[in-house]
Amino acid sequence: MSINIEQAIIHEISQDSQGQLSCRLRPQPLLNSNAVESMLEELHQTYTGKAGKGFGFFGTHGEDGEANPAFSNALNEYRSGELGFVEFSSAASKLLQEELAKYDFSQGGFLLMSCYTSMTSDYLFVALLNAKPSMTVLDDMELSQNNHLDLTNVQLAARIDLTEWQADKESRKYISFVRGRAGRKVADFFLDFMGCVEGVNTKAQNKTLMHAVEDFVASSELTKDERQQCRDKVFDYCSERADEGADIEVKDLADELADSGMDSFYDFACGGTYELDEEFPADKASLRTLKKFSGTGGGVTLSFDGGHLGERVIYDPISDTLLIKGVPANLKDQLDRRLKGE
Known part of the structure; x- marks a missing residue:
């Protein structure tokens, strides 16, 4: 177990035939059985590994849209x-019920x-x-339909770092939350019931860091290989922090680069040119730009390792063309078949 469970409970919010919501409250916490431990361990691991999470804090009354x-x-x-x-959990359930009652899409x-x-x-x-139906084979080989909790598709979830919340009153990122597939607005009611206000634009911070890294290597006297080593070092550090659920610390990252002979990154990145926080959560999607170039548009999708630029892949900005040397075998086979057919 990577977590130590203190308390856990489940309450149900249901809708009747008239569309009215009600709470069915559990009167005592869940027992710390193997089932509960396994469920929470799975949820913890799944949640920690989710990419693209948002980060925020408890808004005060009258701030950022009358946070409750x-x-x-x-x-x-x-x-x-x-x-x-x-x-406490019962009070939270009733708050969520009240928030859900404002919308007509929830069950x-x-x-x-x-x-x-x-x-x-x-x-x-x-x-x-959510619960979804599943079929079970009984001992007598009869089928039985049951409902089970859908733990693999958690779309409405948040985690509050209680230690950070109580230790740093100025923090604006002690609450993390899952962004819905259709954007944050689908899950607004879930954040509103907690009074959560978005505080850190994680993607923007990560993209700014990527720009700072590219500008840093461009202004240095490093060789092409050394520049790629710098990018790889940044990628490895940030990816490791993301996997651990820890923040990227610019000073810590700069020290990592200094150990590899690349000094002064901290002064370069935090010297005022870039609006970069001292620390912020990692966003894996933004980190990929250190390793790959990719883009889609006009019916064309391209992706290649950054190390190939200038070698297998030649870019000419004047003519707006890419020259690819060494077409991938599976793509070459498709192209050859099409040419033969024509």
């Missing part, structure tokens, strides 16, 4: 011992809340899970 402080107030009371975990779901420790941080995990 009810959830954070109840969480404060739980952490201070004024509320028990069951009472409810199962609200899972769990406090646990991972590494040196305490977390509160909050997720609205």
